[in-house]
Amino acid sequence: MMNLSNVRKSINKEIEILILTNSNNNEVQDLPICVQNILNGDYENVMNDQLFSILIQELNGGNDVSKFIHDNIEKTDLYDSWLCTGIASLLYFIQQNWTGPEVKENIKWHINKENVLKDLSLHDEYNANVKMSHLLYFSKIIFSNEILQNAYQSCIWWLFRTNFLHQLILNESSGIIFDETEQLIQKINNLQLLKEDLYCETLLYIEVAQFYFYxxxxxxxxxxxxxxxxxxxxxxxxxxxxxxxxxxxxxxxxxxxxxxxxxxxxxxxxxxxxxxxxxxxxxxxxxxxxxxxxxxxxxxxxxxxxxxxxxxxxxxxxxxxxxxxxxxxxxxxxxxxxxxxxxxxxxxxxxxxxxxxxxxxxxxxxxxxxxxxxxxxxxxxxxxxxxxxxxxxxxxxxPVWTLEQMWAQLMLSLGLVKGALDVFLKLKLWEEVIACYNILELKHKAAEIIQQEISKKPSVQLWCLLGDATQNPNCYETAWELSNGKSSRAQRQWGFFYFAKQNYEKAIPHLKLSVELNHIQENVWIRLGFAALQVEDWKLAATAYKRYCALEQTTFEAWNNLAKAYIKLGDKAKAWKSLQDAIKCNYDQWQIWDNLMVVSIDLGHFSEVIRCYHRILDLKNHHLDVQILDILTNAILNNINDSDGNFTQKLLPKVLELFGRITSFIPNNSEVWRMYGQLTALKKTDIDSEKAVQYLQQAHRIALSDPKWLLHEGSVEKVLQLCYILAETYLQYASNCELKKKRTLLASAKLSLQGVVKKVKDKEWNNEKIYVSVGKVEKHLNTVVAELEQIKMTN
Structure with missing residues (x-):
């Protein structure tokens, strides 16, 4: 690092703040002329003053601008002049493209436009309406100089501003600029300058927010x-x-x-x-x-x-x-x-x-x-x-061209197509031009005008648009070659061409290469994720949707698909987290809640399962998932630990509330009543035991009301299982009742069980499980009969 203690500098920290904040503070005396000119908006005077005699000869001679500037700064101590020239150059560029009033360029030095185009385009071209782009290029080189950054704390802040404006003139969002600028933000946050000036600190935070908005x-x-x-x-x-x-x-x-x-x-x-x-x-x-x-x-x-x-x-x-x-x-x-x-x-x-x-x-x-x-x-x-x-x-x-584009779009929305078309043509917004020609039913003009522009000056954008208009993939290949294999746009449009035709295998390589060249393309990541899902490349799908969700966090379909990819990869924990994020994006999509419920039951998030089921009922009014309810019921009956290590029977009141809600609109499902009865029996009070018996009786009646229950082994096994649970509940409840009520209960149990046992035993079965099950039920039936006999004898 160069020793700056002996360098002649008039611009101190206080003056740096004045320039950063564009403030004419009368208390600061003897401001350098270049600073006064900047604060007064006389940017040409700064650029044509102290350095112009050096710049004219060197820059107009076609020398390497970057090397010349860095060498000159290193060899001289004209730091103030270089800093002010960089700032004036940037602000003059802003005046020409943002704030106005537009003035005829009156600068006595120029930079080779080919070098400017090459360095600023970042392989994807900048907006055709940008004026005096060499001013931005020039200021960016100055602010990037490490010597100036060490001499002036504000220099890195000016580089942040320059970088953001660089992004705003590009046709594509640039991952390179984004990454560089985030690093600059971290450095600026540590400046002593901010800790000493509250206005400056607040100003920076708003500017950084504007950067992240983009x-x-x-x-x-x-x-x-x-x-x-x-x-x-x-x-x-x-x-x-x-x-x-x-x-x-x-x-x-x-x-x-x-x-x-x-x-x-x-x-x-x-x-x-x-x-x-x-x-x-x-x-x-x-x-x-x-x-x-x-x-x-x-x-x-x-x-x-x-x-x-x-x-x-x-x-x-x-x-x-x-x-x-x-x-x-x-x-x-x-x-x-x-x-x-x-x-x-x-x-x-x-x-x-x-x-x-x-x-x-x-x-x-x-x-x-x-x-x-x-x-x-x-x-x-x-x-x-x-x-x-x-x-x-x-x-x-x-910028000016954005205002004009918005004006043309408003005209278009009001049916003023020709007026809008004139503005779009002026701004060289060829996609909008094509849309206008389509509205005017002049589709042939769309391809004609693009080919006409290509004949004047071919560009990646024009060849891509021609490919879109003619549906000829060779155009994208030409665009790719024109960019020397560097354009993310060419690969993107190439991939989109195959994606639109649902040829996902061909689309994927182009979409992948596009995001490798520029990683902040949301519309490419989401298509790449979808294409990967279609070809069942789960790892690529997960990667693509993860990157998309990092860029665009409010699209529930993307979070949902990311969860699907994780499930296919066997990573249910990540799937669960993704579905939670999906719900934040769209609280009213019952399918997401259903997916979250399924993953939650697998991971043991039982309280979340209950919440999901209630939310689905809020949205649909009617929903039945017997498998989920069965797993939830068994978890509570066996009092297993949930994902947090808590016993699940703590959830019993909430589960009973859920079953009460389900049975209110699904009154004829035997399985639901059976589970409701089993869970109610866990409370072990007389009232709840009686309720449990009633619920199980309801389940029994519904199951036997199906005339085909005896025709299928599966339904026979379910009825026998239900009879076994019913018998156990009867016997348990009856054991604590007075004699009269006990006899009534046992008589009811005998009636419920006898018919089922007789009907099952009257048929021959090839399924050993049925004989085992009927044996268990018969054993309980015998107990019931024996207890009834004993009651008779005591009377």
């Missing part, structure tokens, strides 16, 4: 939002109050967000000329919920509002998309839309309102007009660049 890592994002809330001392709770949404509606309970701030809000600056929230102009629906009482409005700063907006996104991602979810999350969004004075947060909150309202016929038109308005706002000069950049990294602001 990859749909729900648990990780939730963790960092909670950390941000703790640092901000911000408490958020949904509450209800009377109000109305429509002009003619009576007051009814409406949700609002109760915000509690237990410290002073973080400092933030207000922005004038904010984007406007356009009116709904609906004849029935009100612009806002009108509450019948005044709802307290807590004053918040931009940081607190960024946390609330992040919480909104996290709730959206973690719950299924339906009207109930929308009702629960809208109050979070409404707070930001109505109150923020921050430009980025206003843009983002209005964007999310457009997406939220896009599915409602009363609001979709407002969504389309609002989205078009936001796009025009980007290039209006009435808001300074510095104001636009304020809290940008924590806001989750979408």
């Amino acid at each position: 990859y749909r890592r729900i648990q990780s994002s939730e963790k960092y939002i909670e950390l941000a809330q703790e640092r901000a001392k911000l408490s958020l709770n949904l509450e209800g109050a009377l109000g109305k949404r429509t002009k003619y509606q009576e007051d009814k309970a409406q949700l609002f967000l109760r915000i509690t701030l237990e410290k002073e809000q973080f400092l933030s600056r207000d922005c004038k000329n904010l984007p406007k929230s356009l009116d709904l102009n609906d004849d029935i629906r009100l612009e806002h919920i009108e509450f019948s009482r005044n709802i307290e409005n807590t004053q918040l700063g931009a940081m607190e509002e960024a946390i609330i907006l992040a919480k909104y996104i996290q709730l959206q991602l973690s719950q299924p998309r339906d009207k109930l979810t929308d009702e629960e999350v809208t109050p979070y969004l409404t707070v930001v839309v109505n109150n923020t004075r921050n430009w980025s947060l206003k843009m983002v909150s209005l964007y999310y309102r457009c997406t939220l309202e896009s599915g409602d016929k009363r609001t979709v038109e407002r969504s389309m007009i609002q989205m078009e308005y936001l796009i025009h706002e980007l290039n209006k000069p009435n808001v300074s660049v510095a104001n636009r950049m304020d809290i940008f990294f924590a806001s989750g602001l979408k």
Whole structure:
């Protein structure tokens, strides 16, 4: 590590924080010119100033950019200049692609575009609408320099920001960037910088949450939002109050967000000329919920509002998309839309309102007009660049092309197909272009336009789309060769081609190779898992579904299939855990509860078996699984230990409650009444013994009511077993009764047993078990008869 003690640096820790937070702190005096320019949004001046004389000659000469930068940093002590140039380059890139206003590039140095394309594409190409990508490339090289990272704590944070923006310009989620950035997050969390500045720490947590939102890592994002809330001392709770949404509606309970701030809000600056929230102009629906009482409005700063907006996104991602979810999350969004004075947060909150309202016929038109308005706002000069950049990294602001894509999709939903098509063509969104041509019944144009673009400049994406349009697998092979055997997309689409034709054996090798190249493709993992199930490759199925569930934790079918794979592999403990996760995803799918019940009975989780059976009855009202009930009954009768080492007879009250529920809607099953009677007898009170006899008599009557019971050996054995249990219960109960009741019981037992014994003995059987069983029953019958005789003699 280089000794930094003698290096000339003007940028200290306090100034680093100013730049990180985009804060014009008047208390800090004598800021370097390059820092002042960054905070004022004059990024071109920084890039064309101190280093340009060196850069022009070297970079325009086509030299290795990375080597040149690292060598120059090592040989000189222009650390401040290099850091500021990297930051200005990144922020200028953001201005061109995210915040606007777009300006004509006026930088006096350039980098070879082929090198940029090669290094940024990561074999799967970046978005065709990205402008000045060399600025991102340049800043990433600077922030990756170890000397600068040792000189400035903030350098690694800037690298984290650069990495995330790199991901946002790619057409595919990158496992390489994800893994690298997670390592950066761990390093940033240990910075002394964070421990000394609460605002900085909170800002980082929101930025990290935004990173995890992109990859749909729900648990990780939730963790960092909670950390941000703790640092901000911000408490958020949904509450209800009377109000109305429509002009003619009576007051009814409406949700609002109760915000509690237990410290002073973080400092933030207000922005004038904010984007406007356009009116709904609906004849029935009100612009806002009108509450019948005044709802307290807590004053918040931009940081607190960024946390609330992040919480909104996290709730959206973690719950299924339906009207109930929308009702629960809208109050979070409404707070930001109505109150923020921050430009980025206003843009983002209005964007999310457009997406939220896009599915409602009363609001979709407002969504389309609002989205078009936001796009025009980007290039209006009435808001300074510095104001636009304020809290940008924590806001989750979408790039220009995403806003335009959303606008086109809204047009398409309203039937404005040609308008949408023009925008999709401009953005080079060929899949959407194909969809538009299909709607316009111009399917031939889809393949034509792709071939036309290929003739201009062939790409992996275009060849894959041509394969999709023509159903020719040779196109995927061409795409694969074009990528020099590095494109996960080419292999993915190749695999999907065979998967759609249910040719799973051919699909699997392509899907496997795709996820080897890029391991965070949820849609590939789940198809690979399904294909492996179909060909009965249980190990591959388990691996694929496990990886899918790590990426997308809310799909119950995947957890269910993972459990199936584990069961086939003989690992029921893992199957049980997977089914528990499946239930968290979908509490109302009775088949999952049934699967969990079966695995639970095998593993001895008997209390879970009872819970599962009750839940199935809640969902179906009617369910009978005699095998499960029989295993459960025998476990309790024999008082075996459950999976936790507890005696199962502790569960007797819960099991009896379950049987009571089952017999209420299945009154004619002999086996169920037999088990119910046996279990009731365990309580050994006079009342319960009498109930047990009644239940067993009911079982006996139902069994004999079947005229075919004597025709099959299996049913004969069951009747004899039932008679034996009935006789034992009669004798046990009668032994503790008064004489009169005892005689009645024994007489009833004699009547029940005699007929069965006679009928069975009158036939010849080839089954030795039947003779043994009838012998046992006859022995009890003889005991009953003998006791009856003894009672007569005593009288």
